[in-house]
Amino acid sequence: MPSSEGDLTILKDTFLEVAEGQSIAIIGQSGSGKSTLLGLLAGLDQASSGDIEIFGNNISKMNEEGRALIRKDYISFIFQNFQLLPTLTALENVLLPLQLKQVDNAKAKALEFLEKVGLGHRVHHTPKLLSGGEQQRVAIARAFACQTPILFADEPTGNLDSQTGQTVADLLFELNEQFNLTLVLVTHDPKLANRCDKQFSMNAGELIEVKVGEAL
Numbered sequence: 001m002p003s004s005e006g007d008l009t010i011l012k013d014t015f016l017e018v019a020e021g022q023s024i025a026i027i028g029q030s031g032s033g034k035s036t037l038l039g040l041l042a043g044l045d046q047a048s049s050g051d052i053e054i055f056g057n058n059i060s061k062m063n064e065e066g067r068a069l070i071r072k073d074y075i076s077f078i079f080q081n082f083q084l085l086p087t088l089t090a091l092e093n094v095l096l097p098l099q100l101k102q103v104d105n106a107k108a109k110a111l112e113f114l115e116k117v118g119l120g121h122r123v124h125h126t127p128k129l130l131s132g133g134e135q136q137r138v139a140i141a142r143a144f145a146c147q148t149p150i151l152f153a154d155e156p157t158g159n160l161d162s163q164t165g166q167t168v169a170d171l172l173f174e175l176n177e178q179f180n181l182t183l184v185l186v187t188h189d190p191k192l193a194n195r196c197d198k199q200f201s202m203n204a205g206e207l208i209e210v211k212v213g214e215a216l
């Protein structure tokens with residue numbers, strides 16, 4: 001990656017294969033490259049070398065437009081900093097991608113998922129009127145409501161108390177079981193990581209598989 005201090009190598013010889021319906025946790029120290037990897041896998045960023053395939057589509061060879069189409073059909077993303085639109089209410093934030101995808105009964109679906117994350121009473125609030133944890137839950141409802149086959153989540157329980165974190169984790173794995181949703185999670189939360197099928201540890205840009213429950 002080019003930077004003001006010259007080219008930076010953030011990830012090295014990284015190989016990760018995720019089967020459909022699998023749940024993967026990526027753990028590791030701050031700054032080790034976890035978010036970078038997630039952004040590349042989800043087609044939000046482009047790697048300087050290497051290949052990334054999503055359901056057989058090599059997104060590394062695509063331009064932004066092509067990757068946007070793949071994201072629309074296959075990928076939801078829960079960002080570490082939520083990335084809610086500040087002028088839209090919670091409901092409108094969840095509704096927007098559903099309307100862009102022309103999903104049937106978009107409003108009912110948006111309300112259903114806001115209800116599931118415990119925000120049924122806050123749907124008309126804009127992000128600045130919501131706490132950090134509530135904003136995170138809006139971002140989670142938005143990702144869940146899209147019902148794509150793959151969900152990437154960057155510390156999805158990072159701002160939540162343990163009770164709410166548990167509810168969100170339950171929802172993640174409920175969708176994983178019910179719809180064969182593929183989950184790729186970056187997390188510092190041992191409980192969440194230990195519920196995943198596989199765990200990988202990122203150490204200074206190198207990804208190593210660890211036994212579930214061993215590293216945390």
Ligand SMILES: Nc1ncnc2c1ncn2[C@@H]1O[C@H](COP(=O)(O)OP(=O)(O)OP(=O)(O)O)[C@@H](O)[C@H]1O
Pocket residue numbers: 001002003008010028029030031032033034035036037202
């Ligand atoms: N756009 C960028 N330009 C230059 N360096 C970057 C950029 N994005 C990330 N980095 C660097 O890449 C390294 C990995 O960052 P990344 O955000 O992937 O780490 P992380 O493991 O997700 O950390 P955290 O747990 O703190 O979120 C860091 O040293 C960071 O400074």
